[in-house]
Each structure stands twice: as C-alpha cells, then as structure tokens.
Amino acid sequence: MTASESRPPELGGNLVRRLFVRLGILPFFLIAAIVLFSSIEPRFLSPGNFVNIARQSTYLLIVSLGQMIVLLTAGLDLSIGSTIALASVVTATVMGGMLVIDPTAVWLAIAAGSAAGIATGVLVGSVNAIGVAIFNVSPFMMTLGMLSIAFGLALTISGGSPVYGMPDVFGTTFAYDRVLGIPIPIYIGVAVFALVYLLLNWTRAGRYLYALGSNARAVHLSGIHGVSYLFLAYVLCGLLAGATGVLLTARVQSGEANMGQELVLQSIAACIIGGVSLFGGIGRVGNVLLGVIFITLLTNGMNMVRIDGYLQQVVLGAVLILAIIADQTRLRIAGHTLTR
C-alpha cells in the first residue's frame, strides 16, 4: 500500500495542479525550457533554429519510437546504442567495399550499404527477440549482453577507427539536402512517425503490443499467440535502430563504432518523459514525439547558451529522474494506488 501524501484539491481551485494531473510534467518542462533559453539567447526562437531542432530530433525520434514499442510490452532495449554503432560500421564497410569493386556504381553501393545497415539492426533485434520472447531472458539482461556484443563487433570490424570511403552523395542526399527548404531527414522522421502511429493505433499487432505489456496472461488466455508479437517488438526496435545508424552515418560521412551511445539514455528519457510506463501497456506516440522534442530542445538550448557538454549529461540525467518523480506525484494526486 502506498500512502497518499497529497492534500485534497481545493474545489474550483488550482488550475496548474489540475493541468498537471491531466497532462503530466512534460508541458511544464517544455514551457520552462523555452522561456529560459529564449530569455538568455533570443536566437533560440528564430525560424532557423526551429528547423535545426526538427532535424536534430529526427534521429532521436526514430530510436525512441523503437524504444517505445519495446517499453510498451514491459520490456527495455539497452542495446540500441551499440546497434546504431554496429549498423554504422557495417554500412560504411559495405558501401566502401562496393565502391572499391565498382567505383561507377555509386547508387548500387549506397543501396547495398544502407540495406546492410538496416539488416544489421534487424539481426541484432532478432537475437534480442529470441532471448526475450523464446528463452524468457529478462529484457534488461538480454539487451545488456547485446550492448556488449554489438559494441564489440563494431570495434572489431572497424578496428577502432572511423571507416571512410563512402560517396559524398550519400551524405548530401540523406543528411544535408533540402526539399522545399526542409532537410531530408525530417521527411524520413515524419514518415517513420506516421508508420509507427498507424501500427500502434490502427492495427491488431499494435493493440496486442499494448495488451502484452498490460497483462501477458490475459493475452494468452484470449487465444493470442503473444510470443510472436513480443518477437516483433524487438525486431522493430532493432530495425529502427539500424535505420538510425544508416542516417547518422550519412550525416557524419563515416562509420563510427562510438556512435549513438548517448541515444540509449536519451531514448528512454524521451519515452518516460512522454508518459510511457516502464511497466508496459501505457504510452502514446504523440507524447513520445513531444518528449523527443523536449530532449532535443534542451540539448540545443544548452549548446546555444554554451553549457559545457559534460555538464549537459548531468542536466539530462537529472531531468529524467525529475520526470519520474513528477509522474509518481501525479499518480498520487490522482488518487491512484497502482500496486504492482
């Protein structure tokens, strides 16, 4: 039993409190960040910076959507950072290798490299899925082990140094070019967001993913083959991490084994701040998007007001913990005693 610390809400009173109970901490975080950064640095609110934030959000968004799918099933994926690194190294190696064989077949090399990168993600996701869905390894341990495996493979393949040799057009097309003034990664991010939204809200598979996280026993008793959908969750998460690896490789123009590590914490933070439950079964795609925007906005703002990169990590961790405390408080005020 949890003891409720809250005082009763005064009737008709305290709008802020009621909004907090309804919407959670995220809107307050967003407003606070915007007010704070724009008062210190007016350029923060410029249209150029908006596009900038949107583009920067893309990578975190795609990873976070994968993380969200896994979190919904009451799982967790700690290996996405290493998956991104491995995908990046594989993409660069394959693309470079193809160019060496036939320097004129640029687009074939790009296609093969990207496909190899995404396939890498699917493969890592599948191994996670086999462990979690079939052998009942706890998601935490399975993906922690995979974190080490994928990172080790990425270092082995790359020899610890960046992998170069990709065509310039890869980077320009997938990271820098603009269509109608908007960078291409934003289009990709929007497309992935729409697909995941459709999957989770408009398909049977999506509904089963929520159901698995809410009560896997009830799913089994309803005659649904839950294992396949749990499997699907980790494969999708791996696929999205692989795709992120390819896109980031295009951006930095090299295969990097130390790429993406910060995205593990950031993706979990974006989901939790966006109201996804660590216990599974609860979470909305739209709110995860807001969580992603908030995290990106925070890093972008801290860069603009020149907060040191190391200190940024401290802030990020603190915000994550604050968000969880706020969520607990919210549940208490709402009078829920969700005992788990």
Next chain:
Amino acid sequence: MRTLSPDKQRSGTHDEPLPLARPEAELLTLRGVSKSFVGIKALEDVDFDLKAGEVHVLFGENGAGKSTLINIIAGVLRPDHGVLTLQGQNKRLSSVVDARKSGIAAVFQEFSLAPDLAVEENLFLGVEPGRMGLLSKRAIRRQAKAALANLGFRLDPAARVGSLSRAEQQMVEITKAVLTEPKVIIFDEPTASLTEREVRELFRLIGRLKAEGVGIVYITHRISEIFEIGDRVTVMRDGRKIQTVALEDVDATRIVELMTGRHIGNLYPTIAHKPGRTLLRLDKLQTADGSVRGVALEVRAGEIVGLAGLVGCGKSEIGRACFGLCRLAMGSSIAFGGDLITRPTPRRMLKRGLQYVPSDRRREGLMFERSTRENISLPMLADSELSRAGFLRRSVERARARHLAEKMGVTPLQMESPVIQYSGGNQQKVVLAKIMSQDMKLLILDEPTVGVDVASKAEIYGFLAGLIETGVGILLISSDLPEVLNLSHRVYVIHDGEVRSHLAGSDISERNVLHSFFNNDAARSAQ
C-alpha cells in the same frame, strides 16, 4: 513499539482485567468524515463507531466507500474533513506505521508481504527480536511457531511466502496483524480465499479477540457471515452511511434492501434443466503436477454443472487443465465435442468453442490500465470483420464492445476509462462481456463472483441463466457453497484432486456436500 509475545496470547485471557474489556466503551469513533479524489466524492460525511469487544461489519456494494473508510482508519488515507477519535483522544493518523503504533492493524486483500522472505521473517519484519543488532534466529523461529500454532494455522515458518497459496498468505497476514496486539483490527474480506476449516479457525480467533476487548471492523460480501460473527452492521451506499443497526434487529432481506436501496427478489434464478448432447467428458483426467487425479465427469449442453470443494482441492485445476493452462499427465486427455484432445491450449480450445473465466481477474483476466473497450475487444480483434486492408475498423470495434458492455449491464458505462477504476462487480462484467464476443459452446467459470457485490452477483447469475437457455453448457467452479448449490443442476464434490461424490437434483444440499468434506477429514485424522 511494543514487544511481541505470542506466549502471552496463548493463554487467551489475561491475568488482570484489561481496561479495554468494558463492552460498552467507545473504542473508535469517526465523525463527519469525507474524502474525495480529484472531484469524485468517495466518502461524504460518514459517522462510524466501534466498541471494544464487538465485531462491526461494513456492508455495501463495491464502490460504496467501505474501502476508503477502512483505509482512513488504517492510516493509508487522510480524510479531507472529519475527526477520528481513538479511546477518547483525537488522532491524526499520518501513516500506516502511525496507525499501527496507535493500536490499529489491518488485514487487507492486497497483502503487505515480502514474497521472497520466509513466513517467520515476514511475521517479524521491522520488529525482529535480537540482541545487539544481531538477529536471534532461534527466537524468531520459536515465536513464529508459537504464533501460528496459537491461531491454528498449519504453516511452516521457514516456507517462502511466495510459494504459498493465497489462503496461506492471508494466514501469514492475519498472524502478522495479531502479533502487534492491536486494539482495533480491520479485516477486509478475509474469508474470500479461505477454506471452510480455515474460516472456522478465523471465526474462533475473532471470537477470542472480541473476548479480549479488541474492536473488529469486518468487511464481507457474504451475508451469512454477517449474522454469524457480527454484532452490528453499518450499511453504506454511494459514499454515505445509510444506517447502523444491531444484527439482532434485522434480517438478510432488510440488509440487502438497505445496501441496494431497492428490493432484490431471489438472488438465484430458477434455471430449467434441459440437458442436450455431451460437450465435455473427462475420463480419468490426470494433470502432470498431480493436483488432479483420475477425475471423471461430464458436462452437457443446457446444464450447469458445479464443482464444489475446499480451496486447493484441485477443482480449479480441473478447469485450467481443460483450457490448457495446466499440463495434462502423459496419456491423459479430455474429450470435447466428441474429439479427444491430448494437448489443449487456450487458442485451440477457444477455436472449438470452449471459453474460460479465470478466478483471478487481476492476474489473468483484465488489462487493468487499459480501457473497457480494449479489454472487451481483445479476443475479437482477430475477426476479419474488424480489419480492412490490415487496419482496424475502430468504429466497428467501438460499437461491438459497447453493445456487449451494455448487454452485461456495466454501469456507469465508461468505455474509454481504465478498468482499474471499476468496482469488482463491474470488472467481472467486463470479463464476461469480453468472452461474449466469441462463439461459445461450453463456459468454464472459476470463482465467478469473488469480490463481486450482491446486486452484480444477481445480474451475473441472470446472465448465466440466459446462456443456458441458448444451449450453452456451464462448468461452475466455486468455493461459495450457496452459489454452487443454488445454480447447479448437478454437483461434483472434489476432494484432494478426486471426485468424492456426484449429486443431482434434490440430493444437492449443503448437508450432503459438507458430508463429503467432513467424512474425508474424519477419515484423514483417523489415519
């Protein structure tokens, strides 16, 4: 914290008369207590008092405010308004620990036990006997044994709590509460998961606590219990106190009327017995874990067959085995609709038209934090009617789920709110609405009305009667004896994983069923 000494309790009475033992003393009073949660009034201006040495029953439908009231008494919740007085002193209980220190202990349905610790470790959690910071394991063992024996609970003090059955865990919880030597004990539906014998033990214990001047607040949904152990009853409805009456002045009908605010006719409908073809036949059913041993029984279309028996007798496992939730022993099989099935799974059995309602809604039935709509529609999502080009037709889903919920009488109907907000009765209706979406030949129900208020019970029984009319067969597994006796056309009494007797028609009586139980107990103790 007072020291705990079960030895002291064993004597039953104390040498010197307790100051609490004056029967008319007001031990606990609540005046004008209100509590609301974000706009919803859970309690409104409730008065309640408890005398030393009385059992005061709280009675009311789910959502009437009983839980909120006992949570306030137990220090879990703080009232918005109102005063709580304990032995003449105004108290503001700020926590459960605070309440315990003041002498108020509670046995909730949600246990406060650490599943990975042993029984004895749980009993003394936080008040471990020891010397100079070191635990005295021998003292713990000795005192735990004494305490359990004193209460008549047959439990191994070294057993891991997580490995115990729900009933056994409840015994640990009760023992733990009694060990704190409270002035007030709250029991929240304590008999829901106890066997007949354990219930006897519990009632004896309550009688002894009464004699010692302890005040007891008792919540139950079983009317027969109220008269058996209660002195007074407070009936609640919609967060208000309706009336407090001495039990010698009322009868069961009056109490139900007070509770529902209307007249309820016969709780159990008359169901015509028109047995059709055999749906389910078990011939020497054996489970791999040995909980069911050589059970033979038959369920036909158009009849309700009851399985009666004590908690843990294996009756629950019979239903689970048929639905594929409990592995069959090698060579064992079930016959359903004329086919022999050796490896049943929920998926296969559902396809054949067997539906199953588990006994534990929280663990196996519902997705608590998802909406009523999503819970009801979960099994129907696979229907081709609900998909178009791979996408769900949510309007069809919404309409069908709403239709089923309305048919089951879920009130107030909130399709999009999480089911955790519903009372037990409504939750069970959601479970039934969910299985109604599928074709059904045979329905197996395991404890279908645990934690369900009387009004909802009547509705659920009516629903079962309606199913029988349409030619469905029902296997009703229940520890609620009146329920089995009054609804079933035939009853199998299960004991120790075996069918002990088979009663039909006018032979179905409490006396005959109990006879089967007690003959067994007598036989066992003779061995």
